[in-house]
Amino acid sequence: xxxxxxxxxxxxxxxxxxxxxxxxxxxxxxxxxxxxxxxxxxxxxxxxxxxxxxxxxxxxxxxxxxxxxxxxxxxxxxxxxxxxxxxxxxxxxxxxxxxxxxxxxxxxxxxxxxxxxxxxxxxxxxxxxxxxxxxxxxxxxxxxxxxxxxxxxxxxxxxxxxxxxxxxxxxxxxxxxxxxxxxxxxxxxxxxxxxxxxxxxxxxxxxxxxxxxxxxxxxxxxxxxxxxxxxxxxxxxxxxxxxxxxxxxxxxxxxxxxxxxxxxxxxxxxxxxxxxxxxxxxxxxxxxxxxxxxxxxxxxxxxxxxxxxxxxxxxxxxxxxxxxxxxxxxxxxxxxxxxxxxxxxxxxxxxxxxxxxxxxxxxxxxxxxxxxxxxxxxxxxxxxxxxxxxxxxxxxxxxxxxxxxxxxxxxxxxxxxxxxxxxxxxxxxxxxxx
Numbered sequence: 001x002x003x004x005x006x007x008x009x010x011x012x013x014x015x016x017x018x019x020x021x022x023x024x025x026x027x028x029x030x031x032x033x034x035x036x037x038x039x040x041x042x043x044x045x046x047x048x049x050x051x052x053x054x055x056x057x058x059x060x061x062x063x064x065x066x067x068x069x070x071x072x073x074x075x076x077x078x079x080x081x082x083x084x085x086x087x088x089x090x091x092x093x094x095x096x097x098x099x100x101x102x103x104x105x106x107x108x109x110x111x112x113x114x115x116x117x118x119x120x121x122x123x124x125x126x127x128x129x130x131x132x133x134x135x136x137x138x139x140x141x142x143x144x145x146x147x148x149x150x151x152x153x154x155x156x157x158x159x160x161x162x163x164x165x166x167x168x169x170x171x172x173x174x175x176x177x178x179x180x181x182x183x184x185x186x187x188x189x190x191x192x193x194x195x196x197x198x199x200x201x202x203x204x205x206x207x208x209x210x211x212x213x214x215x216x217x218x219x220x221x222x223x224x225x226x227x228x229x230x231x232x233x234x235x236x237x238x239x240x241x242x243x244x245x246x247x248x249x250x251x252x253x254x255x256x257x258x259x260x261x262x263x264x265x266x267x268x269x270x271x272x273x274x275x276x277x278x279x280x281x282x283x284x285x286x287x288x289x290x291x292x293x294x295x296x297x298x299x300x301x302x303x304x305x306x307x308x309x310x311x312x313x314x315x316x317x318x319x320x321x322x323x324x325x326x327x328x329x330x331x332x333x334x335x336x337x338x339x340x341x342x343x344x345x346x347x348x349x350x351x352x353x354x355x356x357x358x359x360x361x362x363x364x365x366x367x368x369x370x371x372x373x374x375x376x377x378x379x380x381x382x383x384x385x386x387x388x389x390x391x392x393x394x395x396x397x398x399x400x401x402x403x404x405x406x407x408x409x410x411x412x413x414x415x416x417x418x419x420x421x422x423x424x425x426x427x428x429x430x431x432x433x434x
Contacts, residue, residue, distance in 0.1 A: 028042070029042075042122040063136065285340075300321055365397055
C-alpha cells in the first residue's frame with residue numbers, strides 16, 4: 001500500500017495547478033460500502049469552464065486513505081486530454097496498450113470546450129478492513145506536452161469524509177442526575193514549631209509565621225468567595241515516634257488544640273464548626289517515607305513496625321539497630337517531617353440557576369454539580385453543538401459517574417465520534433466490573 005501522496009511544486013507551478021483545479025467542480029459525491037465485500041466511489045466532474053491547452057492533459061485520481069493514513073488504495077484514474085494530446089495518447093495506446101495512458105482500468109476522454117463536459121466517475125473496489133473510518137481524496141495532476149515528461153503540478157481538489165463506520169446506536173437512553181448538595185473539601189499539612197515539651201503555638205516562633213500564613217490563605221480562599229460556605233474544619237495533630245507514647249499522646253493532643261484555638265480566635269468560629277483529634281505517634285507516616293525513599297535499612301524498620309505492636313517497645317528496637325546510627329539518622333532527617341498538623345476544610349457550593357450556570361460553566365465548571373451542568377446543556381437545545389459539548393464535558397469532569405458516561409456515549413454516537421463512544425462505553429463496563 002502507498003502512503004498519502006502530497007506533492008508541493010514551486011509556487012508558480014502550484015498556482016497554475018490551482019487555477020485549473022478550481023475549474024473542475026467535483027459534485028454528487030458518494031463513497032459507501034454497498035455490501036460486505038464491496039465499496040463504491042462515485043462523483044461527477046463539471047469541466048465546462050476548464051481551459052486546457054491542446055497539448056496538455058489532466059489526470060484525476062481518487063484515493064482511499066485510512067484513518068491512520070498508513071494504508072492507501074489508488075483507484076483508476078480519469079485522463080482529460082487536450083485535442084493534440086488525445087491523439088498522441090491514442091497512438092501510444094495502440095503501441096503500448098491502454099494502461100500506458102491512464103492505467104490498466106483508467107479512462108480517457110478528449111477535452112472539448114464546445115460540448116458539455118460533464119463527466120461521471122463510478123468505481124467499485126473490494127472492501128478491506130482498514131477502510132472503516134477512511135476518507136476519499138481526489139487529486140488532479142496537470143501534465144505538459146506528450147513525450148517531454150513535464151509535470152506541471154499535483155494538488156488535492158476534493159476530500160470526501162464519507163467512509164463512516166456503520167455503528168449501531170448504544171442500547172442506552174439519556175438519563176438525568178439528581179440535584180445534590182455540592183460538597184467539597186481539601187486537606188493540607190502544616191509543619192508548626194513548638195518549643196521542647198511545650199504545646200503553646202507561638203505565632204512568631206521559627207517558621208510558624210509562614211506556616212500560619214499558608215493556613216489562613218487556604219481558608220480565606222473559601223471564605224472570600226460568595227459561592228462557597230464553610231461547613232466544617234477538621235484538625236488532626238501528629239507527633240513523631242521518639243520518646244514515650246504517653247508523652248506523645250499529650251503533645252499531639254495539645255498541639256492540635258493549640259491550632260484549633262488559633263483558628264477559633266482568627267475566624268470567630270463556633271465549637272460546632274471545628275473538630276480536633278490527634279494521632280499520638282505517626283508510624284504510618286514513617287512507613288510511607290521508608291517505602292518512598294527505600295533506604296538500606298527500610299525492611300528492618302518495617303518489620304519491627306509490623307511485628308511489634310507496643311509503641312515504646314517498637315521505638316526501642318529501632319533505636320538498637322546498628323548501634324543507634326539508623327535511629328539518629330531518622331531523628332535528624334525524617335522525624336521532624338512526621339510532626340505535623342493536618343487540617344481539612346469542608347465546604348459547600350451554593351446552587352446556581354441556569355442563567356448563572358451558563359456563565360460559570362465557561363470558566364469554573366468545578367463549582368457546578370452534574371445536574372446543574374446538564375440543565376445548562378438542555379437550555380441550548382438537545383442536539384445543538386453546545387449541548388453535545390457540555391454533555392461530553394460532564395463526563396470528563398465526573399469520570400466515575402455512570403449517568404455522565406452513559407449520556408456522553410450516546411452523544412458521541414450521534415455526532416459520529418465512535419472512538420469517544422467506545423471510551424465512554426469502556427468506562428461503563430469497568431464500573432460494572434468493580
